[in-house]
Amino acid sequence: MWMVGYNEGGEFNMADYAFNGRKLRPLMPRPGTSPNNTSSATTTPCLTRIHHGNDFFSQYHNLASVAEQGKREFMNAPPVVVSSRWNPTPEQLRALEELYMRGTRTPSAEQIQQITAQLRRFGKIEGKNVFYWFQNHKARERQKRRRQMESAAEGGHHPRDFDTTLEKKDLGTSRTVFEVEQTKNWVPSTNCSNLAEVYSLSFLCLCPWSRRLLTPFSFSTLGFIT
Amino acid sequence: MWMVGYNEGGEFNMADYAFNGRKLRPLMPRPGTSPNNTSSATTTPCLTRIHHGNDFFSQYHNLASVAEQGKREFMNAPPVVVSSRWNPTPEQLRALEELYMRGTRTPSAEQIQQITAQLRRFGKIEGKNVFYWFQNHKARERQKRRRQMESAAEGGHHPRDFDTTLEKKDLGTSRTVFEVEQTKNWVPSTNCSNLAEVYSLSFLCLCPWSRRLLTPFSFSTLGFIT
DNA sequence: GCAAATTAATGATTTATTCAAG
DNA sequence: CTTGAATAAATCATTAATTTGC
Numbered sequence: 220m221w222m223v224g225y226n227e228g229g230e231f232n233m234a235d236y237a238f239n240g241r242k243l244r245p246l247m248p249r250p251g252t253s254p255n256n257t258s259s260a261t262t263t264p265c266l267t268r269i270h271h272g273n274d275f276f277s278q279y280h281n282l283a284s285v286a287e288q289g290k291r292e293f294m295n296a297p298p299v300v301v302s303s304r305w306n307p308t309p310e311q312l313r314a315l316e317e318l319y320m321r322g323t324r325t326p327s328a329e330q331i332q333q334i335t336a337q338l339r340r341f342g343k344i345e346g347k348n349v350f351y352w353f354q355n356h357k358a359r360e361r362q363k364r365r366r367q368m369e370s371a372a373e374g375g376h377h378p379r380d381f382d383t384t385l386e387k388k389d390l391g392t393s394r395t396v397f398e399v400e401q402t403k404n405w406v407p408s409t410n411c412s413n414l415a416e417v418y419s420l421s422f423l424c425l426c427p428w429s430r431r432l433l434t435p436f437s438f439s440t441l442g443f444i445t
Numbered sequence: 446m447w448m449v450g451y452n453e454g455g456e457f458n459m460a461d462y463a464f465n466g467r468k469l470r471p472l473m474p475r476p477g478t479s480p481n482n483t484s485s486a487t488t489t490p491c492l493t494r495i496h497h498g499n500d501f502f503s504q505y506h507n508l509a510s511v512a513e514q515g516k517r518e519f520m521n522a523p524p525v526v527v528s529s530r531w532n533p534t535p536e537q538l539r540a541l542e543e544l545y546m547r548g549t550r551t552p553s554a555e556q557i558q559q560i561t562a563q564l565r566r567f568g569k570i571e572g573k574n575v576f577y578w579f580q581n582h583k584a585r586e587r588q589k590r591r592r593q594m595e596s597a598a599e600g601g602h603h604p605r606d607f608d609t610t611l612e613k614k615d616l617g618t619s620r621t622v623f624e625v626e627q628t629k630n631w632v633p634s635t636n637c638s639n640l641a642e643v644y645s646l647s648f649l650c651l652c653p654w655s656r657r658l659l660t661p662f663s664f665s666t667l668g669f670i671t
Numbered sequence: 672g673c674a675a676a677t678t679a680a681t682g683a684t685t686t687a688t689t690c691a692a693g
Numbered sequence: 694c695t696t697g698a699a700t701a702a703a704t705c706a707t708t709a710a711t712t713t714g715c
Contacts, residue, residue, distance in 0.1 A: 304682050304707060325700085351683060358701070359681080530692060530697050551685090577697060584686075585696080677712070684705070692697080 305348040310341040315352055324357050326350075531574040536567040541578055550583050552576075 307315065318326075318334065326334060326349065335346045533541065544552075544560065552560060552575065561572045 306682085306708070348682080352681095354701090355681065355683085358703095362702090532693080532697085574697080577699090580686095581696065581698085584688095587686090673715090675713085675715105677710100679710070680708085682705105682707075685703080687700100687702070689700075690698080693695090 305344065307344070307348075307352070308342040311338045311344060314338055314341075315349070315356070319353070319356055319360075324353060326353055531570065533570070533574070533578070534568040537564045537570060540564055540567075541575070541582070545579070545582055545586075550579060552579055 314337070315334075323330070331346050331349045334349050335344055338344045338349070540560075540563070549556070557572045557575045560575050561570055564570045564575070
């Protein structure tokens with residue numbers, strides 16, 4: 220798996236995409252099969268009806284067209300593509316769990332980078348995988364604990380009791396671990412990765428070797444702070 | 446204000462950070478004032494107690510130390526910093542609203558870039574501002590409409606009725622606009638910005654001129670796909 | 672044994688909620 | 694009070710476990 224790859228020079232290695240019969244991982248929205256989307260029949264094709272008005276919007280539309288074109292090119296390739304999601308190797312998993320156990324909850328951008336770099340030794344991995352992993356793991360640990368409390372409570376505590384973020388686990392007798400649920404005020408400063416941070420970085424240096432288009436125009440805007 | 450800046454050459458322009466008495470915008474988590482966080486008194490200092498164990502973690506710890514150090518350096522600078530949050534100029538706001546009205550809901554990374562670049566003419570703006578603006582605006586329009594429906598319905602519709610994503614607004618008599626609430630299946634492909642995408646970009650090219658540290662080690666890992 | 676079918680785990684996205692600046 | 698920013702919760706979707714019938 221994990222046949223998707225780009226080389227340093229900025230060239231897109233299409234061969235890697237023509238693989239087996241798998242779908243491309245959902246960079247694109249999934250077809251309207253979501254139970255929540257009750258309007259799949261009525262969704263509109265969107266950008267197609269932009270009318271050219273003032274300066275800005277016509278410019279914007281032009282640029283959007285470039286993007287569209289790039290997309291089409293991309294989709295003319297064999298409809299096939301590669302596997303989709305990251306699967307941690309046992310080593311990677313162990314490492315992440317170890318970090319979690321030691322208190323890492325919402326690693327900063329740097330931390331994510333370091334972790335990612337380290338774990339790459341063990342196999343494919345991206346920063347986003349680390350990011351998501353911690354996000355999911357944190358959420359699911361919390362939820363697991365909540366459920367445990369629920370069943371343990373039985374007697375009928377108030378629901379808000381489950382909102383506490385620091386909890387002692389003592390379900391069995393052998394359980395002596397304090398699980399500290401980290402909250403945002405855990406570390407004083409610059410230690411949480413967040414979307415904004417991430418965006419700053421990405422917009423600082425959208426590079427030619429990304430899968431994303433880089434129009435001449437947008438390229439000319441690079442080097443600035445966005 | 447938005448005095449934060451980096452130059453192309455990769456040098457960190459500290460002067461830009463030593464500005465007036467304002468706090469740095471919340472890259473850092475807020476102090477423990479959240480009503481949800483009931484454990485502020487018991488949270489632990491975290492990373493301090495890492496014991497050196499196997500290969501990976503000692504390495505990681507080293508790297509974490511680097512990060513810590515960088516943070517300290519950063520914080521040794523005048524405790525001051527720049528203003529905090531973006532405030533759209535009227536032109537920017539108009540443009541964003543126009544885009545929204547025409548159907549833009551979750552602009553892709555490119556789109557955000559283009560929009561940002563265009564709107565910079567009117568004043569300071571970052572990609573993340575555009576990102577957040579659409580996110581918030583979408584959410585608040587939905588919520589507004591939901592409230593409207595609630596009050597309009599009175600009779601007692603099922604809550605799930607509010608889940609529909611395509612709705613006709615006809616509150617007044619002069620209102621003839623179809624507001625199309627975009628969903629994930631709105632555009633077939635690569636047209637929605639998401640965290641993963643963002644992360645890919647940022648990790649593809651974390652640059653020396655970013656505010657973030659770039660350790661020699663992590664630097665050596667650049668040029669690869671993360 | 673083995674694959675199709677089904678279920679459980681969990682990676683990845685989106686939506687809702689919350690915080691706090693102005 | 695409005696709204697930019699950040700986080701948490703809910704949801705979606707793919708992969709691994711596993712069950713099942715042969």
